[in-house]
Amino acid sequence: MELYELNLHILIEGLKAKKFSPAEIFQSCKKRIDQCEENIHAFITRTDDKPQSIENPNGLLAGIPTVLKDNLCTKGIRTTAASKILGNWKPPYNATAWEKLRSAGAVLMGKVNMDEFAMGNTCGNSAFGPTHNPNDISRVPGGSSGGSAAAVSAGYVPFSLGSDTGGSIRQPASFCGVYGFKPTYGMVSRYGLISYGSSLDQIGPFARTVQDLQLIMSIISGHDPMDSSSFRNKDHDFTHSEDVSIKGKRIAVVKEFRDFTLDAPISDAIKRTIKILEDEGAIITEVSLPVVAKYAVACYYALAMSEAHTNLERYDGVRLGYTVKDAAGIKEMFERVRSYGFGAEVKARIIAGTCLTEPSRCEEYYVAATKVRTLIAQEFSRAFGETDFILQPVTPSLPGKIGENDEDALKGYEADLYTLPVNLAGLPGLSFFTGYSGNLPVGLQLIGPRWSDVSMLDTGVILERHLGSPKIANGGVK
């Protein structure tokens, strides 16, 4: 077995026992990247040209390679958000989540692809071209954190970070056959994450085991004075050693989702997972989420676009990124920079967000959406009075072919129904592997009340024990 095939915990144990060295892990991962990258195209910027120095040789992650979604700021390393408008911007500071990993000794292999400004669910909406699914390179890896999921799936690195605004960790994790975790909003600092929808964005990890997710969460979670939305006094023990049981836990399916069409492998996976949960002593129940089922998609996109249009106002060519030097006035400069720098989907969302928040329409659309969001959060709150977790699909279908749905962006939005309500209510969500249908992985999702992150991952460990862990994808290599 090659070192790149080992999961995070095994690598850490092996390093401790001096079975291999950080340099050997680096070389193995680099070789794997060189072998597959032509097929997968996960990277925007590689930093593995030479072994990076290890910030903390005694840290928990000393010498462990990782990659970051390219909307996480890395000091002195190009950060693009997959957009032309950021040009060759090199941030003067690190995102807190990356700073914590770096301080624990992690080594950066590079910055990976995403949908531009995290707007999309295919990883095809990038100024740097699409990323391919390592399980079948004719298919999408999902998005927006498609590069982060593909890199872990193909064995480039044992773990990575992404961000999730409406499913952007959970959906690519499911499509690529790895585990992806969207923490409770406020659990991980967003400082240094390039903003899309600030009340919805959250950073989280990808890995090939749930135990590895727990380890990364133990490092990146916690209050940060640089992010006022990160919560104080919320210490969580992600790596506790006591035995966990789900006996007596209530796990619900959503009544309203029962009538929605799912690909057969996904509905089969739900049945199989329910059987496992019952065998482990969980009580399977049903909750009703009528407002979520009917209004969440419209509510989410109204709010995400409104927040995006204000967040993206800052890109004007003055302080960073792409610019023009011969504009007659500031208006001309802004118009030329923004019209060239943003891609079509981003422009569409900025225009929609501007429209929804104009004084004449604000009450009818934006304010109404913030109220619908309250109803959605209340509905979840009631549901979690009746159940501990909800089990549901991540997506209604398995990953499609690259370019398949590019013509109809709004149709793609409907496919986010199972993921985006979680962001509206600020909940945690775990995308977990259940098996394969042919060569394609099939994932499902657990969601829970705010701050249930630790027990959700514990439940994920039990599910993994029964369902099995994913294997490294072939990455298009015969």
Next chain:
Amino acid sequence: MKLTSEEVNEIALESRLLLNEQELAGAVRYINTFLDKLDCFRELDLKDVEPFSFAEALECPLREDKVIPFPDNEAILHESEHVDGSYFKVPRIMEE
């Protein structure tokens, strides 16, 4: 159709975006289809519903109002092509 192409173009200009004919046609289709989807909000009685906020965020998130100088202003200025000394320099703001 809720918005004409003239109205959509006006909104784009407010966002400092110049659209060519094809982009404008796409934006008109996109926005009108999207606004139609938002009509569903009218089915709900939202009169007495408060706009959303996270329930736990009751404490004031403001920290002490203390100046903390950024350690590397040079690195910030280095990223701009519009620098004059230690300032950003922008094209004229007042129209002729």
